[in-house]
Amino acid sequence: MSKEQGRAGGHLFFLIAAIIIAPVLVCGCGGLYEGYLAKSSFAEADNFFHQGNYKASLGKYGQIIEKYPAAADRALFETGIIHAYAGNEQRDYRKSLEFFQKLIKEYPDSGYRQNSEVMISQINNVLARDKMIQAQQARIEVLERQARGKGGEIITKQNEIELLKQDISNKRNEIAAHQKKIAALELKIFSIQHGHADKILIEKKERRMTLLSKGKALKTYRIALGQNPVGPKERQGDNKTPEGIYMIDSRNRGSIYHISLRISYPNERDKKRANELGVPPGGDIMIHGLKDSFSQIGELHTRRDWTNGCIAVTDQEIEEIDKLAPNGTVVEIRP
Numbered sequence: 001m002s003k004e005q006g007r008a009g010g011h012l013f014f015l016i017a018a019i020i021i022a023p024v025l026v027c028g029c030g031g032l033y034e035g036y037l038a039k040s041s042f043a044e045a046d047n048f049f050h051q052g053n054y055k056a057s058l059g060k061y062g063q064i065i066e067k068y069p070a071a072a073d074r075a076l077f078e079t080g081i082i083h084a085y086a087g088n089e090q091r092d093y094r095k096s097l098e099f100f101q102k103l104i105k106e107y108p109d110s111g112y113r114q115n116s117e118v119m120i121s122q123i124n125n126v127l128a129r130d131k132m133i134q135a136q137q138a139r140i141e142v143l144e145r146q147a148r149g150k151g152g153e154i155i156t157k158q159n160e161i162e163l164l165k166q167d168i169s170n171k172r173n174e175i176a177a178h179q180k181k182i183a184a185l186e187l188k189i190f191s192i193q194h195g196h197a198d199k200i201l202i203e204k205k206e207r208r209m210t211l212l213s214k215g216k217a218l219k220t221y222r223i224a225l226g227q228n229p230v231g232p233k234e235r236q237g238d239n240k241t242p243e244g245i246y247m248i249d250s251r252n253r254g255s256i257y258h259i260s261l262r263i264s265y266p267n268e269r270d271k272k273r274a275n276e277l278g279v280p281p282g283g284d285i286m287i288h289g290l291k292d293s294f295s296q297i298g299e300l301h302t303r304r305d306w307t308n309g310c311i312a313v314t315d316q317e318i319e320e321i322d323k324l325a326p327n328g329t330v331v332e333i334r335p
Contacts, residue, residue, distance in 0.1 A: 038068040045078065054088045073110035076103040080116065084123060093123050093130075197325045200248070200287070202311055202333040204229060204241060207302065209287075209311060211324055218324065221317050222302045226309035231335075233265065233309055235274055236282030241309050244269060246331040248287075251322065258289030258315045259322050263331050286310045287331075289318035 045060035061082075064075040076099045082088060083096035100116040100123075107113065197211040197218055204225055211218040225241040226233075232243035242265045252260045266274065266281040274281035288310055290301055295315050306312070311333075313321065 038064060038071040041068070042071070042074070042078075045075075049082065052087070054082050054085070054090065058082055073103050073107040073112050076100070076107075077110075077112040077116060080119060084119065093127055097123055197329055199330045199332065200321075200325055202241075202331065204243070204333065204335055209313070211321065219320065221313050221321075222299065224302050224307060224312040225305045226307050227305055229305050232273075233270070233282065233285070234277060235279035237308075238282070239308055241307075241311060241333065242266075242270065242285055243333050243335055246333065248325055248327050248329045248331060250327065253322070255286075255288060257286070257291055257310075257312075258295065259318045260286040260288040261318075261322065261325065262286055263311075282309070287318070287321065288312060289315040 041060055041064045045057045045064070048054075048057035048060060058079060061075040061079045065072045065079075068075075080096045080099035080103070083092050083099065085091055097120060100120050103110060103116050104113055104120075110116075195213050197213050199212040201210045201212060202223070203209075207223050207225065209221045209223045211220075226239045228239040229241055231240060233240040242263070244265075244267055246264045246267060248261050249264045250262045252262070263285045265283060265285040270281050289295070290297060290312065294301070298314050301312060301314070
């Protein structure tokens with residue numbers, strides 16, 4: 001072989017080698033460059049994320065997924081994270097699931113698969129709880145609407161109750177008025193049949209007062225006496241009820257004790273006794289009803305002696321006595 005042929009053969013070898021090696025070199029350099037660009041894009045996306053610009057970060061990861069398939073699994077994972085990130089006001093758990101599921105489906109051997117599965121599990125738990133919360137919130141709204149409706153019904157019923165109470169009160173007042181009229185008629189009939197009392201007998205020990213007409217008992221009442229009931233009244237302020245013969249000498253129908261019938265204490269004997277003791281005998285001894293503020297007590301007032309020396313009965317009873325015992329009626333008070 002000549003030297004020219006040898007050189008020509010050498011050139012052909014190197015030309016063939018260059019043709020074979022060039023694509024390999026081009027591909028190798030291109031892969032390295034693509035990796036560099038992807039890394040740079042990830043850095044930009046990460047920077048947007050830390051700035052709180054989640055929209056820009058998602059846009060950059062979208063570009064990575066389209067341009068750099070070799071790095072798409074990581075971009076899918078990061079995109080899923082941003083959609084589920086608590087600080088992202090536009091977070092969307094369902095979109096987040098879509099990206100994690102796409103990663104697992106399209107990149108089954110990815111190093112991000114396991115973390116994606118964990119994220120899917122956690123997001124599903126969140127969505128399940130969120131669904132329960134929504135159901136409970138809907139139930140609360142239904143109950144609130146029902147409560148508002150019931151509230152209206154309750155108010156209506158309360159108004160009906162108030163009207164019924166008022167009606168009952170009116171009926172009770174009417175009944176009381178009729179009872180008062182009946183009592184007045186009964187008393188009038190009684191006085192016509194039996195006449196007025198000509199004597200009031202008060203028995204201190206028995207706490208009893210009897211209205212008499214010609215020796216016949218017309219009415220008997222339980223009474224309360226002075227706070228110091230034993231023995232006759234001797235002086236002013238001793239809280240004793242007198243003993244002796246007296247008469248009704250006046251009456252006060254506007255008394256703070258409803259109605260008061262004044263007894264003619266002191267008599268001559270009472271004055272003499274007080275004079276001997278050198279003390280004032282006192283006065284204003286009454287048969288009366290209950291003090292205005294205690295009128296509802298009724299017969300319970302007789303459970304103890306509470307007056308300053310007077311004789312007390314209920315308001316209804318003093319009304320009867322007022323009608324049956326005119327001024328001048330004799331009053332005998334026994335020990």
